[in-house]
Amino acid sequence: MNRKRTEQQLREQLIDAQDGNLSRQEMEQLKKQVLAFDPKLWEDHQWMMRQSGDGIPGLFEGLREEAPAGDAIRRFHQRREATGGSESDLEYLVWRLFRRYVLSVGIVLIVLFTGMQMGSTEDAAADSREQMTRYLGWEQQQAPELNHWLYEDL
Amino acid sequence: MRPTPLTEHELDRQLPDFYPRIYRMVRSMVYGTGLDAEDLTQDSFLKVYKKRHLYNGSSSLYTWTYQIARNTVLDALRRDKIQRRIFWWNETDTEPDDFKAAESGDEALDRREQKQLLRSAMARLSEKDRLIITMRDLEGMSYDEIAEVENLAVGTVKSRLFTARQRLKTELIKLGMDPGSEE
Numbered sequence: 001m002n003r004k005r006t007e008q009q010l011r012e013q014l015i016d017a018q019d020g021n022l023s024r025q026e027m028e029q030l031k032k033q034v035l036a037f038d039p040k041l042w043e044d045h046q047w048m049m050r051q052s053g054d055g056i057p058g059l060f061e062g063l064r065e066e067a068p069a070g071d072a073i074r075r076f077h078q079r080r081e082a083t084g085g086s087e088s089d090l091e092y093l094v095w096r097l098f099r100r101y102v103l104s105v106g107i108v109l110i111v112l113f114t115g116m117q118m119g120s121t122e123d124a125a126a127d128s129r130e131q132m133t134r135y136l137g138w139e140q141q142q143a144p145e146l147n148h149w150l151y152e153d154l
Numbered sequence: 155m156r157p158t159p160l161t162e163h164e165l166d167r168q169l170p171d172f173y174p175r176i177y178r179m180v181r182s183m184v185y186g187t188g189l190d191a192e193d194l195t196q197d198s199f200l201k202v203y204k205k206r207h208l209y210n211g212s213s214s215l216y217t218w219t220y221q222i223a224r225n226t227v228l229d230a231l232r233r234d235k236i237q238r239r240i241f242w243w244n245e246t247d248t249e250p251d252d253f254k255a256a257e258s259g260d261e262a263l264d265r266r267e268q269k270q271l272l273r274s275a276m277a278r279l280s281e282k283d284r285l286i287i288t289m290r291d292l293e294g295m296s297y298d299e300i301a302e303v304e305n306l307a308v309g310t311v312k313s314r315l316f317t318a319r320q321r322l323k324t325e326l327i328k329l330g331m332d333p334g335s336e337e
Contacts, residue, residue, distance in 0.1 A: 011316035062269040068177040
C-alpha cells in the first residue's frame, strides 16, 4: 500500500475518532499508527478535538444561529411571480409531448430524407457511369479510325 | 424512481425548512466576495422550482436542492473570479476581511469576534474546502449526504474533511488564534 493511500485511511479513521465512533482500544491503536506515520497529523487531530469541547462543529455554533431576514421567503415568492413563476404542469406536459413525439418524428424524417438523398446520388452515379460507358464505347470504336487518320501521313 | 413529478405545492411546503439552511451555506461560501447571499439563495430556489420536473426521487429532495444551490454558488464564484481578473483596476473592497484577533493574551475572544475570526478564516480556504466544512460542520449533513452532493465515496469525503479542517486550523492561527487554545 503506498504512502498516500495510508495517509488517506488514517485521515478517514481520525474523522471517525472525532465523531466518537472508535473504542478506546481502537483509539490507542490508531494513535500508534498515526504517530508512527506523521506526528503532525496527531497534533492536528488533537487541536480539532479541543475546539469548544465539541470539536470543530462546536466552533460553528455562532454561525449556525444565523438566518435569512424574516420576510425572505415572501420576497422569494414575489420575485418568482415577477419572473413569470415556474413552468406550469400543462406547459411541462406540452413540452414533454413535444420532445417525445415532434422531435422523434423530426429525427426520423431527417434520416429518411438523408437516405433518399443518398439513393438519388447513387442513381445519378449510375447514369453517369452509363454515359461514360457509351462514350468510351464510342471512343473505342472510333479510335482505330482516328489513329489511322492522324498517322496515315507519317 | 419517483412515479409523479414534484409539484409546486410540495416545494412550497418544504421551502420554510430548506431556505434558511441553503441560505447559511450560500452565505458561508460567498463571505468576503461581495456577492449577495440572499440573491444567490433566491436564484437557487428559482432553479429548483423551474427544474422540479427533473427530480426523480433517487436522492432526498433536500440533497437535490442542495446540489442545485451548490452549483449555482460555485458558478457565481467562478464568474466573480473571472470578472475580477478582467476588471482588476475596478476592484472594490471585496477581499476577505483581514481580521486579526485582538491581542488579548489569555482573555477569551468574545462571541462576535469568534464568529468574525471563523468567517475570515473560512473565506481564505479554497471553495472545495469551504464547501465540505460548511456541509459537515455548519449544516451537520451526514457523510452519505455529502458524498451524494459531491459525487464522492464516503471515505474520500472523510479524508477531504480532515484536510480541510487542517487548513482551517492553519488559517485561524495565521489570523491570530492561539494554537494551544480552546476556542
